Amino acid sequence: MLDYPEFSFEITHADPGSRARTGRLSTPHGTIETPNYIFCGTKAAIKGLSPAQMVEARTDIILSNTYHLMLQPGADLIAEMGGLHKFMGWDGPMLTDSGGFQVFSLGEGTMANEIKGKGKKATENKNLLKITEEGCTFRSYVDGRKITLTPESAMEIQRKLGADLLMQFDECTPYHVDKDYTARSMEMSIRWGDRCLAEFARHDDGRQALYGIIQGGVHTDLRRISAEYTKDRPFFGTAVGGCLGGSDEEMRAVVEGSLPYAHPMRPVHFLGIGRMKDVFTFVRLGVDTFDCVIPTRLARHGTAFLKGTPGETINLNNARYRHDDTPLDEGNGIPASSNFSKAYIHHLLKAGELLAVQIIAQHNVATINRLIREVRAAIPQNGLDALEKEWLPHR
Amino acid sequence: MLDYPEFSFEITHADPGSRARTGRLSTPHGTIETPNYIFCGTKAAIKGLSPAQMVEARTDIILSNTYHLMLQPGADLIAEMGGLHKFMGWDGPMLTDSGGFQVFSLGEGTMANEIKGKGKKATENKNLLKITEEGCTFRSYVDGRKITLTPESAMEIQRKLGADLLMQFDECTPYHVDKDYTARSMEMSIRWGDRCLAEFARHDDGRQALYGIIQGGVHTDLRRISAEYTKDRPFFGTAVGGCLGGSDEEMRAVVEGSLPYAHPMRPVHFLGIGRMKDVFTFVRLGVDTFDCVIPTRLARHGTAFLKGTPGETINLNNARYRHDDTPLDEGNGIPASSNFSKAYIHHLLKAGELLAVQIIAQHNVATINRLIREVRAAIPQNGLDALEKEWLPHR
Numbered sequence: 001m002l003d004y005p006e007f008s009f010e011i012t013h014a015d016p017g018s019r020a021r022t023g024r025l026s027t028p029h030g031t032i033e034t035p036n037y038i039f040c041g042t043k044a045a046i047k048g049l050s051p052a053q054m055v056e057a058r059t060d061i062i063l064s065n066t067y068h069l070m071l072q073p074g075a076d077l078i079a080e081m082g083g084l085h086k087f088m089g090w091d092g093p094m095l096t097d098s099g100g101f102q103v104f105s106l107g108e109g110t111m112a113n114e115i116k117g118k119g120k121k122a123t124e125n126k127n128l129l130k131i132t133e134e135g136c137t138f139r140s141y142v143d144g145r146k147i148t149l150t151p152e153s154a155m156e157i158q159r160k161l162g163a164d165l166l167m168q169f170d171e172c173t174p175y176h177v178d179k180d181y182t183a184r185s186m187e188m189s190i191r192w193g194d195r196c197l198a199e200f201a202r203h204d205d206g207r208q209a210l211y212g213i214i215q216g217g218v219h220t221d222l223r224r225i226s227a228e229y230t231k232d233r234p235f236f237g238t239a240v241g242g243c244l245g246g247s248d249e250e251m252r253a254v255v256e257g258s259l260p261y262a263h264p265m266r267p268v269h270f271l272g273i274g275r276m277k278d279v280f281t282f283v284r285l286g287v288d289t290f291d292c293v294i295p296t297r298l299a300r301h302g303t304a305f306l307k308g309t310p311g312e313t314i315n316l317n318n319a320r321y322r323h324d325d326t327p328l329d330e331g332n333g334i335p336a337s338s339n340f341s342k343a344y345i346h347h348l349l350k351a352g353e354l355l356a357v358q359i360i361a362q363h364n365v366a367t368i369n370r371l372i373r374e375v376r377a378a379i380p381q382n383g384l385d386a387l388e389k390e391w392l393p394h395r
Numbered sequence: 396m397l398d399y400p401e402f403s404f405e406i407t408h409a410d411p412g413s414r415a416r417t418g419r420l421s422t423p424h425g426t427i428e429t430p431n432y433i434f435c436g437t438k439a440a441i442k443g444l445s446p447a448q449m450v451e452a453r454t455d456i457i458l459s460n461t462y463h464l465m466l467q468p469g470a471d472l473i474a475e476m477g478g479l480h481k482f483m484g485w486d487g488p489m490l491t492d493s494g495g496f497q498v499f500s501l502g503e504g505t506m507a508n509e510i511k512g513k514g515k516k517a518t519e520n521k522n523l524l525k526i527t528e529e530g531c532t533f534r535s536y537v538d539g540r541k542i543t544l545t546p547e548s549a550m551e552i553q554r555k556l557g558a559d560l561l562m563q564f565d566e567c568t569p570y571h572v573d574k575d576y577t578a579r580s581m582e583m584s585i586r587w588g589d590r591c592l593a594e595f596a597r598h599d600d601g602r603q604a605l606y607g608i609i610q611g612g613v614h615t616d617l618r619r620i621s622a623e624y625t626k627d628r629p630f631f632g633t634a635v636g637g638c639l640g641g642s643d644e645e646m647r648a649v650v651e652g653s654l655p656y657a658h659p660m661r662p663v664h665f666l667g668i669g670r671m672k673d674v675f676t677f678v679r680l681g682v683d684t685f686d687c688v689i690p691t692r693l694a695r696h697g698t699a700f701l702k703g704t705p706g707e708t709i710n711l712n713n714a715r716y717r718h719d720d721t722p723l724d725e726g727n728g729i730p731a732s733s734n735f736s737k738a739y740i741h742h743l744l745k746a747g748e749l750l751a752v753q754i755i756a757q758h759n760v761a762t763i764n765r766l767i768r769e770v771r772a773a774i775p776q777n778g779l780d781a782l783e784k785e786w787l788p789h790r
Contacts (some may be wrong), residue, residue, distance in 0.1 A: 087738075087739055340484055
């Protein structure tokens with residue numbers, strides 16, 4: 001029986017008026033307060049930022065992607081180098097996903113958006129060769145070789161990577177598939193989840209903990225079945241995955257209608273979702289941790305998160321910043337946010353200087369970490385509504 | 396009369412067996428020990444590194460390029476933002492060049508190499524439209540507009556940028572021009588130097604100091620005339636510029652034959668030269684400061700400086716580093732050199748992760764700063780030969 005002796009999740013406050021809560025999640029690499037935000041170190045690196053810069057931006061936890069790492073440099077190499085923590089120089093808590101989302105999305109550029117319910121139906125995923133009960137076969141984007149990923153191999157790879165928090169292997173169904181397909185897929189993800197649990201238990205040394213994933217697309221009844229499945233199995237945590245709808249309202253309704261059927265005492269992670277507005281919406285529905293690539297992805301496009309700004313962000317490429325001698329946000333308390341004018345960052349972007357990405361990325365990470373700290377502080381004070389008005393006054 | 400009251404250069408030790416010396420160069424933004432190395436913040440940014448990372452790598456002084464900044468974002472904008480120190484967040488000593496080298500080199504890709512005596516004769520510089528006694532006219536690479544740079548405008552722009560140490564405007568003649576052209580060009584650079592001095596003196600507020608530049612190509616007799624010119628004029632420092640030959644031996648002979656005719660008590664800067672071997676060679680000939688883009692340029696190609704390595708560098712793209720779990724060099728005392736294995740950096744390069752550039756760039760800067768610190772310590776101990784054998788045992 002899995003009992004995760006080196007892990008714990010303690011709920012420190014539960015809001016009587018919503019499902020919002022604060023908690024303390026302990027792992028062999030340290031304890032984080034929740035709600036929290038998990039930053040994406042996709043290929044064993046946060047894009048453009050060193051571990052020291054992540055710490056300076058007050059980051060508690062990061063993740064890395066099984067799919068990318070299994071292709072390059074390979075799980076065996078990372079195991080040989082002492083595991084992912086040592087390899088990338090991060091000694092805090094860490095999560096790896098199972099590879100499922102990328103297998104089903106990265107063959108084709110727009111599929112990732114489609115899974116999230118954005119944009120039109122994606123064209124065929126040419127790198128995804130076959131999905132069967134056994135697992136799925138795809139071509140490596142690195143060298144074209146054929147690879148089969150199964151629940152068992154997804155567990156083996158994540159064991160070699162050595163993160164603290166692991167994810168079961170699942171099928172991520174796109175937005176446009178019909179309900180029958182989504183239901184069959186969700187049932188298969190359940191069977192895959194059981195195989196993951198069995199494989200995980202076979203090698204369990206107490207140093208890792210496994211999350212089950214709620215699938216079921218935009219269908220609340222399917223999501224509810226999937227949520228109850230995760231509750232009934234010895235997972236350490238619960239993740240919400242796959243496509244939840246094409247609008248904020250649809251996403252909210254699906255989560256609201258299904259998450260209450262998951263285990264109430266386990267940490268809940270929301271996979272791949274994490275704009276500021278999402279944090280406020282889904283913390284109230286019981287989500288404990290978020291992850292999303294946008295803090296660093298937006299930075300590469302010159303876009304900075306900013307408290308109190310319509311749409312959450314400003315685009316520093318805009319000519320309006322050419323003469324703006326104000327810093328991004330001194331409230332973050334780090335040099336990236338305080339020591340450089342918007343005019344300087346605008347110049348760096350125009351001149352194609354890499355430093356722009358580094359400055360904005362660290363600012364974005366620091367901003368999101370500050371937001372999530374303030375969210376944690378607000379929950380026991382019944383202050384979420386007021387805090388949301390501060391951060392998103394135009395919403 | 397120019398007397399640079401807020402500047403000083405004190406020679407603290409002169410080696411009796413060579414022209415090597417240690418010194419102390421004071422500016423309104425601080426004092427540096429010499430010999431020292433000036434890192435290139437070409438477009439008001441060190442490529443890939445923040446000011447804080449430069450400080451962590453124990454950097455004392457940086458430079459920025461007048462030519463690039465006059466085109467983008469423009470000297471007026473930088474003046475409006477409080478000057479270059481404030482704009483880029485560097486409050487230590489800073490140098491700007493005059494724009495001459497880039498005007499005469501950047502119109503055509505290989506011309507910069509040709510001025511340094513490398514490679515074949517460059518094809519015509521298409522952006523350089525006209526060189527006259529008045530100055531030179533060229534097209535902006537940013538927007539194609541026609542710009543005339545004169546000794547007076549080069550001074551005005553550098554005044555607006557606000558660096559501590561300025562350079563006179565000069566013509567940089569390529570390697571393949573004949574001696575007659577080089578002589579006429581050197582004579583014009585002398586007249587341009589006098590116009591720079593006059594313009595500089597007209598606006599002198601004591602916060603900046605001007606260097607004269609020794610030109611004359613590979614011809615020691617022309618270099619000697621140019622060196623004597625700089626000595627006889629009220630420059631604060633002396634710079635060695637332009638093409639010095641196609642080989643280490645030729646460069647050494649030209650400097651050896653001409654630098655003794657420059658002012659013996661002024662700081663000597665070597666423009667654009669700065670591999671490890673150059674530091675050892677030219678410190679012995681009386682050079683006090685170096686600058687070169689290679690510490691950060693090599694980093695962008697995955698190449699790291701390494702003490703005691705044949706050719707000074709290793710290429711981390713090489714498959715031999717795939718399984719190498721050793722750090723770059725713990726002797727540098729910074730996380731970039733100590734906390735990441737070569738295998739990890741190799742992976743980052745293969746995966747196209749920006750973090751690789753940041754790590755290697757900071758390592759390279761720290762390595763060169765350590766080299767120059769050890770050079771400074773070795774000179775009074777008569778230890779330069781032994782130190783060179785430590786750093787470059789294969790030479």
